[in-house]
Amino acid sequence: IVKGDLLYTGKAKEMYTTNDPDILWVAYLDQATALNGKRKVAIDQKGLLNNRISSLIFKDLAKHGIPNHFVQQLSDHVQLVRRVKMIPLETVVRNAASGSFERKFDVDHLTKFATPVMEFFYKSDALDDPFINDSQIEALGVATQNTLTEMRRQALLVNQRLQTIFAEMGVQLVDFKIEFGLTDQGHVLLADEISPDSCRLVDEKTQQSLDKDVFRKNLGDLTTVYQEVLTRLAAVEGSQ
Ligand code: C5P
Numbered sequence: 001i002v003k004g005d006l007l008y009t010g011k012a013k014e015m016y017t018t019n020d021p022d023i024l025w026v027a028y029l030d031q032a033t034a035l036n037g038k039r040k041v042a043i044d045q046k047g048l049l050n051n052r053i054s055s056l057i058f059k060d061l062a063k064h065g066i067p068n069h070f071v072q073q074l075s076d077h078v079q080l081v082r083r084v085k086m087i088p089l090e091t092v093v094r095n096a097a098s099g100s101f102e103r104k105f106d107v108d109h110l111t112k113f114a115t116p117v118m119e120f121f122y123k124s125d126a127l128d129d130p131f132i133n134d135s136q137i138e139a140l141g142v143a144t145q146n147t148l149t150e151m152r153r154q155a156l157l158v159n160q161r162l163q164t165i166f167a168e169m170g171v172q173l174v175d176f177k178i179e180f181g182l183t184d185q186g187h188v189l190l191a192d193e194i195s196p197d198s199c200r201l202v203d204e205k206t207q208q209s210l211d212k213d214v215f216r217k218n219l220g221d222l223t224t225v226y227q228e229v230l231t232r233l234a235a236v237e238g239s240q
Contacts, residue, residue: 002018003025018080026079047076089151091118093175094118095116101119165237196211
C-alpha cells in the first residue's frame with residue numbers, strides 16, 4: 001500500500017489517501033489539544049500509544065460482532081482504515097456523570113446512571129460542537145432517523161463491550177465519544193478512534209483518571225497514564 005495525498009489534518013491525526021480508493025492512511029500525531037484545539041501541546045509517544053490502543057480496541061470490537069473501519073496497524077504511528085463518508089456527529093455515551101453533563105445539571109461527580117445516557121453533538125469547530133437533538137439533526141439533513149437509530153444501536157453495543165474490556169483492566173468506563181461514517185452501500189460503520197483521548201477512564205482502586213482529563217486538568221504526565229492503559233489492555237487482549 002502506498003501513501004497518497006493529505007486529505008485532512010485533525011487535532012490528533014492526519015488522514016491520507018492511498019493507492020487503494022477504499023483505504024485511508026491515518027497517522028496518529030504526538031500532540032494533544034484541549035478546548036477544541038485552542039490549547040495544543042506536543043506529547044512524546046502519544047500518537048504511538050493511541051494508535052496501539054485504538055487498534056486493539058477496534059480489533060476486539062470486530063471480533064465481538066461490532067464491525068468498524070479498522071483494517072490494519074501498519075507501523076507505530078500509522079493505521080489503515082476503510083474509507084467512509086463521515087457523519088458530522090459526535091455520539092457520546094455516559095455511564096456516570098462527568099465533564100459537560102456534570103456541569104450542565106450540577107450533579108455529583110461520577111453519579112452512576114441506571115441506563116446509559118446518549119447525546120449527539122454537531123461537529124463544527126466554528127460553533128464549538130453544539131449539542132444537537134434528533135429533530136435538529138433531521139432538519140439540518142445531517143442524518144436520517146434510520147441512521148440515528150442504527151447509530152444508537154451500535155453505540156450501546158460498543159458501550160457494553162467496552163465496559164467489559166475495561167472492567168477486566170480494573171477500570172471504570174465513565175463515558176466516551178465515538179463517530180460513525182456511511183459506506184458506499186449506505187451502511188453505518190463505526191469509524192474515527194477509540195482511545196483515552198475520547199474516553200473517560202477511572203482506576204477502580206485509586207480513582208485516578210487514566211485519560212485525557214490528565215491533560216485537560218493538568219493532573220500529571222499523560223504519556224505515563226496512556227502507557228498504563230496500553231499495558232493493561234494488551235494484557236487483557238493477549239498481545240502487545
Ligand atoms: O465533555 P463531555 O463530558 O461532553 O465529554 C464526554 C466524552 O466525550 C468524554 O469521554 C470526552 O473525552 C469525549 N469527547 C471527545 N471529543 C470531544 C468532546 C468530548 O472525545 N470533542
